[in-house]
Amino acid sequence: xxxxxxxxxxxxxxxxxxxxxxxxxxxxxxxxxxxxxxxxxxxxxxxxxxxxxxxxxxxxxxxxxxxxxxxxxxxxxxxxxxxxxxxxxxxxxxxxxxxxxxxxxxxxxxxxxxxxxxxxxxxxxxxxxxxxxxxxxxxxxxxxxxxxxxxxxxxxxxxxxxxxxxxxxxxxxxxxxxxxxxxxxxxxxxxxxxxxxxxxxxxxxxxxxxxxxxxxxxxxxxxxxxxxxxxxxxxxxxxxxxxxxxxxxxxxxxxxxxxxxxxxxxxxxxxxxxxxxxxxxxxxxxxxxxxxxxxxxxxxxxxxxxxxxxxxxxxxxxxxxxxxxxxxxxxxxxxxxxx
Ligand SMILES: C[S@@+](CC[C@H](N)C(=O)[O-])C[C@H]1O[C@@H](n2cnc3c(N)ncnc32)[C@H](O)[C@@H]1O
Numbered sequence: 001x002x003x004x005x006x007x008x009x010x011x012x013x014x015x016x017x018x019x020x021x022x023x024x025x026x027x028x029x030x031x032x033x034x035x036x037x038x039x040x041x042x043x044x045x046x047x048x049x050x051x052x053x054x055x056x057x058x059x060x061x062x063x064x065x066x067x068x069x070x071x072x073x074x075x076x077x078x079x080x081x082x083x084x085x086x087x088x089x090x091x092x093x094x095x096x097x098x099x100x101x102x103x104x105x106x107x108x109x110x111x112x113x114x115x116x117x118x119x120x121x122x123x124x125x126x127x128x129x130x131x132x133x134x135x136x137x138x139x140x141x142x143x144x145x146x147x148x149x150x151x152x153x154x155x156x157x158x159x160x161x162x163x164x165x166x167x168x169x170x171x172x173x174x175x176x177x178x179x180x181x182x183x184x185x186x187x188x189x190x191x192x193x194x195x196x197x198x199x200x201x202x203x204x205x206x207x208x209x210x211x212x213x214x215x216x217x218x219x220x221x222x223x224x225x226x227x228x229x230x231x232x233x234x235x236x237x238x239x240x241x242x243x244x245x246x247x248x249x250x251x252x253x254x255x256x257x258x259x260x261x262x263x264x265x266x267x268x269x270x271x272x273x274x275x276x277x278x279x280x281x282x283x284x285x286x287x288x289x290x291x292x293x294x295x296x297x298x299x300x301x302x303x304x305x306x307x308x309x310x311x312x313x314x315x316x317x318x319x320x321x322x323x324x325x326x327x328x329x330x331x332x333x334x335x336x337x338x339x
Contacts, residue, residue: 005168006168006169006212009051009170010047010170010201012046014043020045029063031206035062036064036067037205039203040174043208044067045071047141048079048141049071051170054080055080055138055141056081056142056143057084057164058081058082058084058142059143059144060145060146061083065106066100070100070103072103079104080104081107081134082109082134082135083107083108083109084128084146086126086147107132109128109132111126111129113126113127116156118219119159120301121155123153124153124155124156125152126146126147133164138165138166140166140168141170142165142170142172145174149180153181155183155184158192158196159219162222163216168212170212171211171212172211173211175207176201176208176209177200185209188211190328190329191225191226191229195216195217195225198210198211226301226329227255230300231256235259237332237334238295238296241260241261243260243294243295244295245267246263246298246300247264247306248275248299253298263289266282266285280312282310283313283316290335295334296332297317299330299331299332301328318333
């Protein structure tokens, strides 16, 4: 059978989900508990039917695991499910999630929650051991419904899911209306660019977002991805030949490798000269470098704290220039207004 294109599968599942029967679930699921809400349970069931995945990866076990197993049990060729959770009460041998009669095989993986670095960001993540998943094959469908916000939230999970994805993998993010999930989506868009296509799907009580993976960015390549996007943004905005100050130690600017003249901020003999003593010193240095020809100043993620710490400098930058970029990786000021 020919496989269906990801967006078509999402559309068809949205259309047909209301017909899915959930009456077998005891007690009936509600929209205000820990489990997927009824609308999400219907949609997930339908997308399994429509997409016909071979491998479903779930982060956050529970009622959804039973439902995935039941929906995938009918598929041929067979589908296997990897269900990851940090809490024994909701994972393997716990009675929290059990395999359905006639359902697809579920491989539970109890994975501690840890903090890991993703391209210079420290984020909560499951300590996934790939050999503990149901198969080595990439996942066709991923459901992100954990970890809980109080244990680190979900931003890190998409980055780590990339190691188990292929072009065309569909990732579903539950609870996507909450501020924390909205913030994660914003960070994903800003850090992954066109490697993903993210959509808030219509009509879900707690929100449901789809993330189609156009090009998996492996965790080991995520660092470079953040630099590539930042470099492209700066070179799109800064005209050729105009010079850019880069706040902080040289390493960030060196990694960026801009095709524009670059000077560190602060500077002496073209070398980084350390953090400014205070706002007055920072503004004096800015004046000197602008007089020398600097036209833009960039703050990469390692120096974001400068913007909060040197409040006087930040106010001065906004007064005499314009903040032309402000995202999870980069803040860029255009200082040409004063000319
Ligand atoms: C949103 S829940 C996942 C629910 C699951 N996908 C379902 O549909 O039943 C996220 C995580 O919270 C934890 N959890 C679930 N119910 C809980 C409860 N009543 N109290 C504390 N933690 C809970 C589990 O570790 C679970 O993986």
